[in-house]
Amino acid sequence: MYRVMIVDDEPLIREGLRTIVEWEECGFQVAAVAVDGMDALSKIPQAKPDLMVIDVRMPGMTGLQLMQNVQEQYDPAPLFIVLSGHADFEYARQALSMRAEGYILKPVDEEELEDALRKVKLTLDKRRSEGSSPSGQAWSRERTVLSLLSVEGEEPPEEALGTIRLGGAPYSVLLIKLQNREEIDAATATSVKTRLSDAFDASGKGVVFSLESNLGLVLSADETDMPHVYREIRRACSESGLDFTAVAGDEADGLAGLSQSLRSAEEGLKNRFLLEGDRIYPAMEAAAPAERQSDAKVLGESESEKLLLALDLGNAEAAASWVRGTADAMRAARMGEPEVKSAFAQSFTAALAKLEQRRPELKERCRAFAAEVLKLYGEYRLSGLTEALTELVAKMADSFRGYGSDQQMQKMIELIRRNYADNLKLESLAEVFGYNSSYLGKLFRNYTGESFNAYLDKVRIEQAKELLEQGLKVYQVAERVGYSNVDYFHGKFRKYEGVSPSAYRKK
Template structure:
């Protein structure tokens, strides 16, 4: 049976052609139907039908444009044209593309069957010629068949007949290519196989959803893989994101399957890749050695942390929280989808609390939350964090009236001025009209330190200055806010590593 694909934007025509013709009797099987030109290009690549019945006028791409693109790769494809008009100019162009026939709608059943029998005869003769002159299977197809086979008994030398000094497999992922760009990708990359200016063999092949590169020239160092990426970019009409998973370099063809699986396994870490998109054994080893956390992070806990950073208008702190969250996800071995789902949930919970503390911020919050569908389209954690931070920045600019930031500045300035007093968080909470627990969390988010630790640092820095002037230890303790000199002594030694008196003597000697 020869394979047939029907392409027409009218459902009645597509279904009608399937039913009015006894395809099996003539020697054909309808394998699929396409609704427009772009759909036809994708399905042709999948089925590679022996005959395509093509409507000439469709929205978007015309039938002639589809035939022209298919002819670039498949010169021996067969086409029957359907047209609702006796258009001589279209007919002339169609015949110029070497179509097998031109039929007017509505299709006459007998006329269609006659055309199909004629095309069948042409296909049959072509098939017989191929039996007599069986073309050599392209090497890239042999590689695909060999690597896709699970038979360990097959020897690479028998199938691939390669005689290279060394072998490396690099798996390539091209993100955000659509339609025509995706279809043309493989043909464009074949130019890289044909390039032998460096006297090394290389071969582009298909690897499922990826593209594979079998190369004699090794790409071991990070900068070499980045240069390879730039070289591939120069061959493409589009500029997609490219991620590379590079295997070890081997000298025996028998190891090809193992390094192929190794390179494929690296692609599983793409979501955690660096800015260069290079995935190698080094990253995989870090993944294995990194201590695994059994527990996944809790959305509620992390949403609180993110909320506090937004509430005090601290974008840097928000970015820090997101990076820490992704680190925890890494250690918990969460999948890409699990991480994106968790981050979306954390963001939603955090921002949903903002309108209660910032009246009138509801529309800005909703605008920010509209990014969530975009999170699922990013390729790496770095891109995800950058996207969220960018939108949070826009949110903060739209609602920032300086209230919380000024509170934090007032609070830290107050401590700097009054460190010698008996300062308590509860006192400051009363002064600034905040709940003490909430203010403590805001303070730590803003400064990175707890209130008490921050106060101790300010006091002990002042103590160092006074001791350097030769002041007695008990007077320094009292002057910086410590009523108990022994407590001051232990705090100072923990902070500086030496006792207050030793520090004073050391500063006196140095001066």
């Protein structure tokens, strides 16, 4: 049986081709399916296809570009059958000029495809008789390394190992993740790989390879200058306007240990969101500890409340301090990228939603800023996200600051009247206002004639009276005005009104 890879970005087409066509009757078996050109390139070393059935139009890399890449990297290359939804002569001309075995229009006619497969089989039979089947592709340095990196890979012959031309052990595998705020197309990634090959393969200092969505580099003990390696990678990436994160796996005593070095590098690279990208990180340093602090402990209710208060007051410094402190706590907890972004997004959207509810005049601004927060999902480092959020909260604070009185105590009173139902504490407000809590309490008493807690209780009781007059039940009123304990609410209400809440409602 010859091996075939199906490459199409449409799931229904992929599944249809895989299951409907009588592959075995035509002498083939489906070895792999790929969703686009980059996915196909990463799977070829393991799938070893004799034939690739590819779609012309795919995101990132077209089918014709994929053909060109494969034909440049493999000798002999797999054969190709090209599928297209467009009866375009120019596509057909280019495909046939690149030695495609067939060009079939979508929707694919099964009989037409099976006829093409039988013709391809004759060509492959001839190749095999001449000893040049793609399944036995030439052992390039990259293919040899990829086989060593895979515990299930085909063992390379002795002469292939000799082509690696690396120095002595120990060896290490260095994984490189290309990064950008926008999607990186296949052509750009290939360009970076070519530059790295010029810097390392050509001089025998290392072997460059592609593996899934990463680039990699196998280094020997002779290449010990990691700052030099870092500079070469940075140069190759900067010429394409890209950033990167690189992690070096554990050292291997021999070529047989490269797969373990790769696994350790992969584990370290999982934490790339927390790394700065300013150097090559050893896998042990990059990897997360076994136990991590829960996300809930990092962003508790009291912490999120500080953001709301800072924005409500228009205090840019306090809001920025909240962002930086929260980011530091997330880094210490080794939270993953999805968790970090989700936690930040939830905190900001919740704070802005509350602010919009309590200050209707800020509705449009709050919604616009909420949209800006979500745009920051493209940040690929925690440090970059922190910087972007710090700049954004400064804009928010500046935008919100123009509303209300300029007097700090008046601002504090307005804040209490808007947020009385929350768990307000003098200590939290003092941090937002930039005062010592004891000093802020004295200022507040001088300004209002009452302590902070007494003033808050009176505001809550006034609101409670309005709700009781509307017919709400006592426990509902208690909850709405900020008292979680109904008995405590009873005591406070009687203290200020001289009667119980139930008696007041019956008046």
